[in-house]
Amino acid sequence: MQQINNLNAKIAKFRDQIDASIQRVVSSGWVVLGPEVKRFEASFAEYLGAAHCITVANGTDAIELALKALGVEKGDIVATVANAGMYTTTSVLAIGCVPAFMDVDFDTQVVTLAEVKRAVDAGAKTVVVTHLYGLAIPEIQEIATFCADKGVALLEDCAQAHGARVHGKRVGTFGDAASFSFYPTKNLGALGDGGAVVTNSATIAQQVAQLRQYGWSSKYCVELAGARNSRLDEMQAAILSEFLPHLDEGNARRHQIAERYRNEIQQTDLVHPQGDNDAWVAHLYVIKSPKRDSLQQHLRGLQIASEVHYPIPDYQQPVFKNVHADAHLANTERLAQEILTLPCYPEMEDAEVSAVIKAVNGWVA
Structure with a gap:
């Protein structure tokens, strides 16, 4: 039967690189938040043209932790599309926020500037836009400019759009922050779960880095509320470093x-x-x-x-x-x-x- 996606074929194609990366991690003795994570974070940020990449356990955590780092709080209205599989909505609900749903253009199937304006006028404090099916939102630059002018935080959901480029920039670099998934079937996928938050803000990056590890400001000193244990392991980071090129x-x-x-x-x-x-x-x-x-x-x-x-x-x-x-x-x-x-x-x-x-x-x- 012809499958939607054949991971066995991908594994076979990159078997030597996968084996080498696994051996590298095993030999290093590092398994969590070690040199492989740092290496991949730096490489992926450079690829995107972004200042910071903070890896987390999966793409849904990336959305939730990014929203928290953007200052979203319980009861806030967060605008999102309703045709992208419930992932953003799940994160919004986990924080205790109220989702406000935006329609999409029928042809492109992604959100428009007009819908973002409608949501903001209706009270949305934060907007999440999804580059769905791999398509960079045609009006992403206009949306980013509008949100910045209104003082509304903008999060780009790039889980399906690794590498897409518009206006000379890769998606994930237009808003205040962006979320990525490295689920195995993604354009850039690991051999397990994984995600990342990308941003040009040192403050947002620092907050996500704390939120992914208990809210620590230093070991065992919990500074930020709403944190969790959400870390990309060394093995997946090493494999992603092999796949990125x-x-x-x-x-x-x-x-x-x-x-x-x-x-x-x-x-x-x-x-x-x-x-x-x-x-x-x-x-x-x-x-x-x-x-x-x-x-x-x-x-x-x-x-x-x-x-x-x-x-x-x-x-x-x-x-x-x-x-x-x-x-x-x-x-x-x-x-x-x-x-x-x-x-x-x-x-x-x-x-x-x-x-x-x-x-x-x-x-x-």
């Missing part, structure tokens, strides 16, 4: 696959994702079709995996128990009914890409 190459391969899909899939009942060149790193290849369920069933019958990222808008999740029953974001809700992800990852072979194209072309809507 291949990130742009992997993104280029994703583009090659995406171009084949765009050029060779001949179906009038679906719309291909937007995004070209540096602004889109093709983390996911998400098509749209009002007959999505029919296509997914057809692909399943041909042993081609597909997925819906994501099927339930955050405000409709059962956890809210109808708290947001009156919420209605037209584009978000329509997208949830029409989107479908096709396999797209760097280790995908040309024959596998051809099989997906053939399967989609064989669909009769």
